[in-house]
Amino acid sequence: MLGIIRVLTHNDQGFVDMHGNAITSFYHIPTISRCIPEQYQGVHDEATKAQAIPKIVALAKELEERGAKALLISCAADPGVAEARAAVTIPVLGAGTCVAAVARSLGAHVGVLNLTGTTPPSLRNVLGDAFFQEIAPQGIENTTQLQTPAGKAAAIAALRELECCCDVVALACTGFNTMGLAQEMRPLLSIPIVDPIEASGAIAQQLFLGDDEYARVKK
Structure with missing residues (x-):
């Protein structure tokens, strides 16, 4: 399972799941998506990036505990990638x-x-x-x-x-x-x-080839 960290806060889980659903649709990778709290305009400058990093790290730890085998921080600025990698034992990708x-x-x-x-x-x-x-x-x-x-x-x-x-x-x-x-x-x-997101899924797929859960979704 690939954990997706959305850096845009949204109250609709269907919206939060959009990037993970796209990856599952294209690459058959099972995903779980969560968004960081209290950032309703996402990450768009240095101030919002600094605010997001500790929230991203906390969510990375949570998703690892929930069984994610890799993580994707769904933001092209790659906020918190280095910090999350230091905090968890699974691979962390940045979009x-x-x-x-x-x-x-x-x-x-x-x-x-x-x-x-x-x-x-x-x-x-x-x-x-x-x-x-x-x-x-x-x-x-x-x-x-x-x-x-x-x-x-x-x-x-x-x-x-x-x-x-x-x-x-x-x-x-x-x-x-x-x-x-x-x-x-x-x-x-x-x-x-x-x-x-498509590029991230293509690279994440390399981490899941041969995984039993990936094979089930692909079928």
């Missing part, structure tokens, strides 16, 4: 490093679509010299704003700009998965789009 690793394998000029500001350091470090361009949707300050018509339009416009100069796009916010951006835009773009 940012996962999307960067897959994007780098697909192109030499990677464009990064951020939520706000600049590309997260963990993602930038993995991209190395493949990092080529970065952009964020205009007028967006946090992940909840992506789930609006204006947020969607801004994200699509930013994608179009990256298409002009890059050979692959890495989506550097898991909120883009929530809004289904990659699935909608892949038929319309001339370059590959790498979704952070």
Whole structure:
């Protein structure tokens, strides 16, 4: 079982389960999803990241105790990945490093679509010299704003700009998965789009091959 840590607080468990359900659907990995408390706008700057880290560590310990065999912190800024790895004995993945690793394998000029500001350091470090361009949707300050018509339009416009100069796009916010951006835009773009949740599932799958629970879900 893969434990999914959502850094956006939400009272609807169906919403919390969305990223885990996507991974199960694509890769047949059983998941359990929980969100950290009291962060209704998620992690979108250094202050909210600092607030989230101890909550992420606490949730990592809880999910390990509940039987998770690996963890995914569902945020492309990878908040708390190092701290969680120090606190638990199971593998901990960050959505940012996962999307960067897959994007780098697909192109030499990677464009990064951020939520706000600049590309997260963990993602930038993995991209190395493949990092080529970065952009964020205009007028967006946090992940909840992506789930609006204006947020969607801004994200699509930013994608179009990256298409002009890059050979692959890495989506550097898991909120883009929530809004289904990659699935909608892949038929319309001339370059590959790498979704952070899909990329995380592809890498997590390597940890579950041969696992009895994984085999049951796959059937």
